[in-house]
Amino acid sequence: MLKPIDQRRRFRDQLETGTTSGMCDNYLQANLITLPKEYAFDFLLFCQRNPKPCPIIDVLEPGEYQPRVAEADIRTDLPKYRIYKNGKLSEEVYDIKKYWREDFVTFLIGCSFTFEKALLDEGIRLLHQEQQRVVPMYKTNIPCESAGCFEGNMVVSMRALTPEEADRAVDITNNFQTSHGGPVHIGKPEEIGIKDLDKPDYGQSVDFNKEERIPVFWACGVTPQNVCLQAKPEIVISHAPGHMLITDQLEEQ
Structure with a gap:
């Protein structure tokens, strides 16, 4: 490497x-x-x-x-x-x-991306890497606190994990505060305004068995792009x- x-x-x-x-x-x-x-x-x-x-x-x-x-x-x-x-x-x-x-x-x-190596080291699979795709990112209904002309909602990145992987991923990523820290939402994408996981706003969709894996969402640094558009x-x-x-x-x- x-x-x-x-x-x-x-x-x-x-x-x-x-x-x-x-x-x-x-x-x-x-x-x-x-x-x-x-x-x-x-x-x-x-x-x-x-x-x-x-x-x-x-x-x-x-x-x-x-x-x-x-x-x-x-x-x-x-x-x-x-x-x-x-x-x-x-x-x-x-x-x-x-x-x-x-x-x-x-x-x-x-x-x-910074914490992905730590997830892999713990045996947590990252499907976007396995499928050679850009991690899927979605606009949400989670509001950001405004400042001057900058306002809008959070963008999140998604990784599909097993329930057991999700629990471990929370513990691992909580230690990466300069890289968004732990997840902001787990499961039920509609609760944060995401209608279709197969149609990300940025990146590429990943294929996964929804009976075995759940979507886990982290705050994403594409949020500023979304806010700047407004x-x-x-x-x-x-x-x-x-x-x-x-x-x-x-x-x-």
Whole structure:
């Protein structure tokens, strides 16, 4: 398995562009949100008020593109990015250098991919990895606390586990507070506003026997993307769902 810096170089050279789930075990992965400075304070306040979906790992100064948590260039070292303009998805790209502005402030937010190695080490199966799919993510009816122009509902990621695996997963992931911590909901997706597990809002659906496994939902770092769509800044840049920055920082133990 590659070291984080070597994996990031492959992304920079566009030799790989897929999901980062399962890459660089034991290292923190991060969601990315880049937006104009005029929105930065309100967004920081939104993250502080909603630490479950938005645990902050790093905040970069205006125009800065080298984070403290990785020897990286956040403009090139993620496998895929999304460009949003005025609340709408404009395009997906593999490099954001041509969009870069000196007034951009970047937030790195914890990602649930970080704790997946700990689940695997305890014999818990992760079907999205086995099926080589991007983990399914869903919009919910769980409200976030608003801050300035930023408001909206939480997005969650889902892993289908046996009841026994779910119990162990709660205990394990509670220790990963900078990576969303324990689940926000288990079973009955309709209770949190999810109508069809086979139609995720982000990522890809996974196949599982619903008599043997139950859906377990974690707060997701795609929540800020969902919220930014409603705030409608002139431009927001994010990671493509499932395509994270792999940092040089070891995961919580």
